[in-house]
Amino acid sequence: MKMKLLYTYLNSDLTLIEKELEETIEAESQLLRQASLHLLKAGGKRIRPVFVLLGGKFGTYDINVIKDVAVSLELIHMASLVHDDVIDDAELRRGQPTIKAKWDNRIAMYTGDYIFARALELMTKIDNPLAHQILSETIVELSIGEIEQIKDKYNFDQNLRDYFLRIKRKTALLIAASCQLGAVVSGVPETDHRKLYKFGYYVGMSFQITDDVLDFTGTEKELGKPAGGDLLQGNITLPVLYAMEDEEIRRRIKSVHEGMDRKELDDILKLIQESGAIEKSLDISDRYLEKALAILDELPANKAKKSLRDIAKFIGKRKY
Numbered sequence: 001m002k003m004k005l006l007y008t009y010l011n012s013d014l015t016l017i018e019k020e021l022e023e024t025i026e027a028e029s030q031l032l033r034q035a036s037l038h039l040l041k042a043g044g045k046r047i048r049p050v051f052v053l054l055g056g057k058f059g060t061y062d063i064n065v066i067k068d069v070a071v072s073l074e075l076i077h078m079a080s081l082v083h084d085d086v087i088d089d090a091e092l093r094r095g096q097p098t099i100k101a102k103w104d105n106r107i108a109m110y111t112g113d114y115i116f117a118r119a120l121e122l123m124t125k126i127d128n129p130l131a132h133q134i135l136s137e138t139i140v141e142l143s144i145g146e147i148e149q150i151k152d153k154y155n156f157d158q159n160l161r162d163y164f165l166r167i168k169r170k171t172a173l174l175i176a177a178s179c180q181l182g183a184v185v186s187g188v189p190e191t192d193h194r195k196l197y198k199f200g201y202y203v204g205m206s207f208q209i210t211d212d213v214l215d216f217t218g219t220e221k222e223l224g225k226p227a228g229g230d231l232l233q234g235n236i237t238l239p240v241l242y243a244m245e246d247e248e249i250r251r252r253i254k255s256v257h258e259g260m261d262r263k264e265l266d267d268i269l270k271l272i273q274e275s276g277a278i279e280k281s282l283d284i285s286d287r288y289l290e291k292a293l294a295i296l297d298e299l300p301a302n303k304a305k306k307s308l309r310d311i312a313k314f315i316g317k318r319k320y
Contacts, residue, residue, distance in 0.1 A: 007311070014050070039115075044094070050311070052069050055179045057186075057302060058305075060187050069131070079112045082109075153234035163237065167208040167212075195298055206285045206288040206289045206316060210315060210316065215230045238277075239272055249275055285316060289316045
């Protein structure tokens, strides 16, 4: 089952958002237009726009207003992916060559900057100071998260707190802001839009942990990139931290470096898979999901609430 089947009643609005995404990244520069469109056409789950729309369903829903928020949040996410691929020297994303691979690092960085700028320009249509405050604070934290990831590359001495803080900034806060901003611009009362923020935060943490697990359990076809790519790029994720509790596995993991032999890396991936670290990581993901579902119980009953519950449960069980 695909996640989009959980909210088919949003299809027409999501089609509009897809059209708006394409129009927003139009550029006078042919190169910028081609590079931006290349990323957009590679696809994506569009989780952030979906959460924006569902958050809006708790208030006075107006697609002509909320679409600008949904498109802006997705563009910010897209821009961060372009920059990530440069930092990680990634060749593939969603099974397609990255912008830095198809063009080069400089084109990728300027394309990311352009997409990001277009997102901020679009948000100027929203006449709500709180919405701008939430978004700006989220972007600051997102930027800190990106820097922390660079700083911690191949740092095998980091701890669980470092990891959780990093994924909070890199992933969870943008999903939390998506849920909250959709509600804020739709006039949802503060008590409820804050609960939606918490829901998004917990779901975002679970989503990223599951992503980090899939990097060890998914196939290249499912992931759109070779398995173990995070570890090879020096990104120390939750399964790695748990696996390193075994001293022998820790010694092997600390030997990981860029350009290492694939067979040697595969042997290390197998050690991680057999260490119990995957199961421990998924248990933490489940705990975050339970917190998200508990928050939902406090929100008014409507169709969107059911969709949020179904999406949360789907995220916990997804295979790629």
